[in-house]
């Protein structure tokens with residue numbers, strides 16, 4: 001992976017780690033599929049660590065394209081660590097996220113709302129799921145955005161197997177005949193739509 005890119009990502013607080021970044025970097029940089037036709041969408045940005053990774057990679061692979069970041073910036077309900085951090089940040093991470101993205105001058109369209117409430121009608125080539133981890137919520141979220149993924153699109157899910165919701169949803173997607181699992185790391189899984 002590009003160490004310079006990782007240095008920028010690593011400077012932002014978050015969970016996205018170097019091992020995952022390296023694998024995703026290789027998968028996305030080397031794919032033969034044209035993933036420039038649809039949008040790249042991240043659900044669950046926090047302070048922008050994974051956002052910076054996808055936006056920098058997108059800039060490198062397809063200069064001029066923007067990344068969509070969907071987040072309430074209010075943290076995940078019933079997550080104690082999130083609640084403490086949100087309180088320390090005046091109950092909203094939006095300013096911190098914007099500051100981090102502006103520092104790196106990243107082209108991002110921010111959708112500050114719940115993913116299921118986000119008005120969406122564009123084709124998607126890459127979808128990264130790391131927002132609300134409740135299974136029923138995630139099923140609704142997946143049903144909504146799945147409609148926009150085309151053949152060759154990537155679906156990347158964090159917290160599989162560490163969280164029950166994403167893990168069950170990933171199991172369900174594995175059993176579908178229009179998704180193919182192409183990589184599973186320590187806590188991330190990547191599917192491609194076929």
Ligand SMILES: C[S@@+](CC[C@H](N)C(=O)[O-])C[C@H]1O[C@@H](n2cnc3c(N)ncnc32)[C@H](O)[C@@H]1O
Pocket residue numbers: 013014015016043044045046047048049050051070071072073074075076077113114115116130131132
């Ligand atoms: C685990 S954090 C994301 C971490 C980030 N991807 C990283 O690697 O640093 C989960 C994020 O999802 C957001 N979130 C929770 N529920 C959401 C929802 N229903 N819609 C959109 N974002 C949501 C929270 O505000 C929080 O920023």
